[in-house]
Amino acid sequence: MQLYQRVPTGFSSTLIRLPLFLLLFGVFSAMMLVPAIYGGVVRELETARAFLYSAILGLSIFAMIGLAHAGRDPRHGALGPLMSLFSAFVFLPAILAVPFYEGLGTTTFLNAYVEMVSAITTTGATVFEDPERLNGALHLWRALVAWMGGLLMWIAASAILAPLNLGGFEVTARAEPGRTTSHDTSISAPQARVRITKVAAVLVPIYCSLTLLLWVLLAVGGDAGLVAVIHAMSVLATSGISPVGGLTGAESGLTGEMVMFLFMLFALSRLTFSTDTATSDMGGLRADPEFRIGLALVIAVPVVLFARHFIGAVDVNAETDLMGAFRAFWGSAFTVMSFLTTTGFSSANWSDAQSWSGLATPGLLLMGLALIGGGVATTAGGVKLLRVFALYLNGLREMEKLVHPSSVGGGHVMGRRIQKGGAFIAWIFFMLFALTLAVITVALAATGVPFETGLVIAVAGLSTTGPLLDVATSTPISLIDLAGLAKGIFVAAMVLGRLEMLAIIALLTPDLWRG
Template sequence: MSFFSRMPLFVLLIGVAGLAMLVPAAYAAATAWYEIARSFLFSSVLMLVLTALLGAATAGGRRPGPHGRSVLATMLGVLGVLPIALGLPLAMVLPDTGIFNAWWEMVSCLTTTGASLYAADMLAPPIHLWRALVGWLGGLFILVSAVAVLSPMKVGGFEILSSPYGRSERFRPLPESADPRNQPQFFLGLGADRTTPSARAMRVLRDVGPYYAGLTLALWVILLLAGDPGLVALCRALGTLSTSGISPVAGSVGVHSGVLGEVVVAFFMIFALTRRFWPGGGELRATETLRTDPELRLGLTVVVLVALVLFLRHFFTSFEQEIAASNVATGVLISLRNAAVAAWGGFFNALSFLTTTGWNSVDWQGARSWSGLESPGLLLAGLAIMGGGVATTAGGVKLLRVYALARQSERELERVVHPTSVSGGGRMARRLRSEGAYLAFIFFMLFALSIAVTVLLVSIRPIEFDTAVILSVSALTNTGPLAGTIHLTPSFESTAGFASNPWEGWSGLAALPKTVLAGAMIVGRLETLAILALVTPDFWRR
């Protein structure tokens, strides 16, 4: 184990990618897709041999340090360069797609964006399994790197609640009697951890990995019992825990399992609302109890309010139509029944896009057909921009930053009425309203600037402005299915091969917009890490 902890993190992840390729290879061999199995097997052997060579070459070198520059380069390399290796079997199976499109597809999967260049019914089942598996590994990488990499650098959301004095202020209470010759360690946190990124990642993986894999297995079994086919249930489970939204079939979540499957998936989506459900990330706990967790309360409140707005929107639109088509009593009963169905569809979609998963409920289309209204795509885009919990698999701006700005706004309104009042709420509440709100506002400005720059670069090619905006927001929030909720003008400047699907708005783009959007996915996944790290003092401190 010590040998692996001394290896560079990027080399270790190449080996993990090689081992992961054996899973679709075995599945393809078991289902008689022998050519696909051979491609994955050869790619796996190549990755493992490359890992062994790089590991031997770096074993006797200088021990990598925990400096921020090397960590930042590793994060960028994993999300930008590793997809080339991940896309190698895809390029071999689809020879007309090219290595560029295969790289783009793997960037989308690894960043848990879930946008695809290909039509679901044109890809073989092992390819779907590989896409979902890469998305699942990308979610695990985010959970691990959030604590092992981002936390020591105080970026990626950890800056909201971090101490401005450069040390942890969380203390355990002193025992009733203590031996002065054997004082316990009362400091918590990773500030004094000088181990390598690989060692920290392996330590966090031992804590997070069993929970992540166990929850995925549990969801897979439940979806199988609910009626989903084996591959569909597995990809749904992988896509839910990683919030990638990757599915082997087009359509809603409850196509096979019904509302029961959607209820189960919605329950497991809650794990993307707060880091409290995962090991590590203790610095992000603004409260001591789960009931008062700000991210969880804000997320569920937003979901309920959006579901209520959509319910009233559909209900009042269709109520007059139902009354006019039948008598009053029958019309009221029909409207209430349809309204209950539409309420669940709105609740599921709101939670799905808030966690940046991007799946639709089976009742979502029914609600639209019932009321005759168009899909509120801009509302779903706003939920995706808000995002889920900090240091979770969800993308977006994150709920904790929104909460910090909301508390600061509340405090400013209170000072208008009572100028000499003293704010309360405890140390963490004051931290959120002061330094936390200031840093959250900076991040909002950086996020808005990222959207503007991405739209500007994408619009260099002849692309409709609204299409460029939606694609840019989808990429920066890591919510690829968002592009399917709003009518886009397809582009036919390029193709990803015979399996491409230009009507979704991605595969028909030229090479320049695709490259820009792939970079936006990486920036959105790292939360403008390169910009934030440059203004963080810890980045320059040895």
């Protein structure tokens, strides 16, 4: 903790004193220049002007508010950054939707807002079913917002959620969710901003380098420049955004999918790219339970699917088609990895598995994988593999006690990461998640959405896996056809899924704001 005790001076000190939400507003305003420049290069001038004017206006407002806040100390306690994170997912998309709305010009502001919430929460659901309705600059902006949202979660996990034992860290911590270990939240606000700065200085180069590497590899594999960069950003952010309607429209083919598969491993465990949190205390990546459980699922589920499809292929005399068998297995393996990490890309060979055997893959399987989700403190959504591991370990221990009632626990090496009572906290989270899922489904049904459709929408929002809307049911679900209230409920589901209910409950605890 000594790393965060020295507060920088000068200009960096002024930036640290600014509210986190204001800093995010300034960063995203500056990022609007990227689609503005791209739109100018490819001669999409109306869209380019919308982003340029919005960037100038946003940066001007940021500069004026920043000057007004210069020298002021933050008023809120340790949960101030957490409140800023919540505001970034709720209010910041309204600002980000302005250039999108003006650049498109043929939609409502509500649709643009839903699109931006979906992007910044890395959900990746889109209101616009036809990708050709959006030009390149708008597609780039969607992917860029999602990419920044993923980076925000990388930084926030270590700098905001971990110190407060939220976001999955409550399973391994020794303090209650929403509290630091010392229960002293009044002295943490200045250090929290310094921590954010230092964590960002370490993680931003890693995040950018990985994205650049994947972009180059996809471009070498045959993808067009825009498609390659958007798919690269979408994989790192687990948003599943594509300007060509998915991987079936990509030119990199099987090679590109294999490269993306490798980069999806970063969403299984934070240990794949960082050791800056308490999740790295035991054994490294090889002993990491999240990584091992994730790999086990990625291997076991495709094997089961392949066996099912092989039996179907025997019935249609296609079992000797070796290339068809390979495409079927690879399509299953890639898609399982994609939905487990809540990315949501379906392999271009995913349909080959069904045509090879004549059997359809149930969408409920993909929904289950998305609900499990990826690793703690990664860009993946879902309930997180660490919580699943805590419940598994607790169940294993209970069965051991049935056989040996006098036995003493704690012998499992990986289980030493789980605090006493960690399984209970994980169970509480599962119950909160299930109740939230039920409430959102009922709320959607009250607006006239069919129950099955409402359930898929709720799962897609809470797991931040928007592509479920296209593959979980026999016919794709159209968000644009939903009523305004239903779209608002979906927005709430995406925010809850990204920030999680325990963090929302922490924000509603008055005594944590004192000091």
